[in-house]
Amino acid sequence: MKPIAAILGVGCTKVGEHWERSLLDLAIEACEKALEDAGNPPVRALYVGNAASELMNEQGNISALLADALALDGVKAVEVRAGDASGSLAIHQACLDASFSRGQEGAILVCGVEKMTDVMAPEVARIQMLFEDSRSTFHSGVTIYGLCALLTSLYMSTYGVSYEDIVLLAVNDHKNAANNPYAQYPFPITVETVLSSPLVADPIRLFDTAGIGDGAAAIVLKGPEGARSSSDTPVAVLASEVATDKVNICEREDLLALRSLRLAAGKALGRAGVGLDRLSFIELHNTTSVIGILSLEALGLAEPGKGVDLLKEGAVAIGGRWPVNTMGGLKGRGHPWGATGVYQVVEAVWQLRGEAGKNQVDGAEIGLTSNMCGLGSISCVHVLARWEVMA
Amino acid sequence: MKPIAAILGVGCTKVGEHWERSLLDLAIEACEKALEDAGNPPVRALYVGNAASELMNEQGNISALLADALALDGVKAVEVRAGDASGSLAIHQACLDASFSRGQEGAILVCGVEKMTDVMAPEVARIQMLFEDSRSTFHSGVTIYGLCALLTSLYMSTYGVSYEDIVLLAVNDHKNAANNPYAQYPFPITVETVLSSPLVADPIRLFDTAGIGDGAAAIVLKGPEGARSSSDTPVAVLASEVATDKVNICEREDLLALRSLRLAAGKALGRAGVGLDRLSFIELHNTTSVIGILSLEALGLAEPGKGVDLLKEGAVAIGGRWPVNTMGGLKGRGHPWGATGVYQVVEAVWQLRGEAGKNQVDGAEIGLTSNMCGLGSISCVHVLARWEVMA
16 A cells, blocks of 8 residues: 555535635635645645536636635646536546655645535536536436436336335435534435425435535645655545546446446555455445445445445445445535535545544544546546555 | 656647537547557547636536547546646646656547637637636626736836837737648738737737637647657657736736746746757747737746847747747637647647748757736646757
8 A cells, every 4th residue: 555645634614505605715715724724834736626617606717716815826726627526536636746746845735616506506407417418418408317317217127126225325325414514414314305305307306316505625635755744644545546438328338337437446446455345434426326326336335236235234324334425425415516526535534534523434444435527427536544554 | 857748649620710510529630630640559548628618619528528539438537627728737737647657558648629619709708708807807897808908008108119019929920820731820911910900909909819719739648758669759748837826917016927927937947957048949828919928028038028129139930049939829820728738739849840841940959838827827838858859
C-alpha cells in the first residue's frame, strides 16, 4: 500500500434549500472549514467540481471566482466537469497534481459545489438530461428518473425482485442521515414511507429519488511525503480511478452491468492493493435505489440479482459486513450534483478518523467511494485508508 | 531541461462556420487526425476542453460521448472548463496525468472543441460574459469587447499610443493566417481594413476582434520516457503552468498588467529552464489586439507601454526576433473558445517539427503558448521544444 495523496482537512455545508445563499457563499463556507481543519496551510492550487453553474446560476468560471473570493492570490485554478461525477473527478485531478508536484510547497484545495434551487425543478430535470446523449435520450423527453424506472423494472423482472426489497437502500440511507447534521433529510423512513409517496416514474416513488439540494464540500490534500508532519490525522488516498461506459444505456450490452464502475473499482482496488474483504465501508452513488444495488453488484459484493440480499440481510447497515452510505448517501444526505463526490470523501474521512459520531463504523480502516455521472457514463472510485493501516 | 511530457501527434479541423456539422463531428475529425499522426497508439485517457457546450449545443458530458464515439472502450474521460482557456487547461491536466502514470501503457488524447454557430451572435456574447463575474460585470450589460475597448482606451491614453499602431497585431495575424489552410480568415488585411471596418465598441473595430468560429484541435501525448521509440518527431513539453488574477478587471491594481499571464509564464520559463532569449516563437491570446500587446508586456518582452514598438519594428513577424501567432492567432486562425489553447499547441508542434510551410520559423527550437480565460482571470502557459534541443 503506497498512498498517492494525503488528505489533511475536510469541511462541508449542510445540504438543503439555501434560498438566501449563493453558490460562492456555499463554496466559501466549505473551503474555509476544510482549510481550518487542515491547519490553514498555504494553498498552491484550487480544483472545483461543478455540473451546471452557467445554467443554474448564470455564472461560469467559478474556479477563478472562488480563488479570488478566498484570497488565494494568483493560485492555479481548474474546474472539472462531469455532471454529478464532477466532484470526484476534481479530486482525481487534484491527486494527479499532488503526485506530480511532489516536494512542491503548498496544499491543494478541492471544492465540489452545486446550487440547484436557483432554478425550478423542471429545469433541473432538463439540465440533468444534458449529461445524457442529446441526439437520442434528451430529445425523447425521458428524465433521469424515467431511465431509472426502466432499469428498476428490468431489474425486478430479470431477477424476480420486489420493489419493496429494492427500496431498502433508501431506508438504510435515511436511517444513517438521521445522525448526520449536514444531511438534507435527517429522519428515518420505512418501506411504507416510500411506497405511499407520490409516483415519479412507475415504479419509482418520490422517496426512492435523490432530492434537489444545494451544498458544497471541500478537502485539502497534498502529496504523501511528510503527511504525518503536516497533520495529526492524515487520511491516505490509496487509489483514484476513472472509467467510462456508453452514454446511451440502450447501447450497453448489459443494461444492468454498470461497466464503468466495475472498471474503475477494479483498477482502484488493484492499485490500492486491497481486496473487497478489506473494505470497512462503502459510499455508493444511488440516484435511485436500483443504481445503488447495481453498484453493489458492479463492485463484486454480490452476484447479479443478489444485491438486494445484502440489504435484506442487513450487511449494508452500520455494524453489518459492508456498511453503505454511512452518512446518508444521495437519498438521505442529499445530492447536490457536483458536490456529491466530495461529500462522499469528506464523510469517508470522518469514518477513518473516528469522527463519524453515532454512525461510526467500529475500527474503520479502509473505505471506498463511488461517484458517477448520470447512469454511469463516467465512474470515479477512490480508495481511502487510515494512515496507520499502511504501516 | 527535462520534459514533463512528449507530444506524439497533432490534428485539427479548419476553423469556420461548420453549419452542417456537430460539435462531436468536429471533435472526432481532430482526434482521428491526431491519433493517425501519432501512429494510432492505444489510448488510456481522454481530456476535453470546452467552454459552453450545454449552452451552445444543448449537450453536456462531451468527454464521455467523445470517448464513446472514438470507441475508446472504457477509457478515463475528463472535461476541463475554463472559458476560452479550457483547451490549454485540458492539456495541463493531461500533462499531470502523463507524468503521474509514468510507465503505464497507453497515450493520452486531448481535444479542445467549440461549436459556436449553433446559437446567434448575441447569445455568444451573453455566454462569454458568464465567464466574468455575474454579480457585477455580467449584469452591467457590457460585453467582452466592451471591456477590451476600455482597456484599449486606457492603454492609448496612458502610454500615448495610437489605435493604428495597436491593430498592427491584427494585421500580423492575418498575414500569417493567409498561409494556414486551417485558418478561418486566410487573407491579408491592412491597418486601413481595420479602421474602415464597423465600430464594435469604441475604439475597437470589427477587424480588431476574434470572430465566432467552430473548430476542434487535438494532441496525443504521453510521459517523456521512451518518447523517441514512440515517435520519429516527438515534441517535448518542458513546462505547463496555470495562474489566476482577479476576475473583475476593475478590482485589479493595474488594469494593464495581465498578472495571471506574468505569473504563469514566469513559473513556466523557470521550470523549463529557459529565458526569453531562447524562444523561437510565441503564440498569444489576442481576443483583441490590445490583449496581445499587454501579453507581450506581461511576458517581459517589452516594458509597459512599449509592446507596440515590437509590432512597429517587425519583431513579431516571421523572420523577426519573436515571431507571434505564426499561424494566425485568435484574429486570423479564429477563436473557437475551448479549442484555441489546443490549436496553439498544434501550431507550435508544426513549427518545432519544421512543418509550418510558408510560415516556418527558421531553426525553431523552443516555443511558448499563452491562453487565457476572458481577460486573464486564468492564464495557462506551455513551453514546448524540439526533442533534440534537450540533448
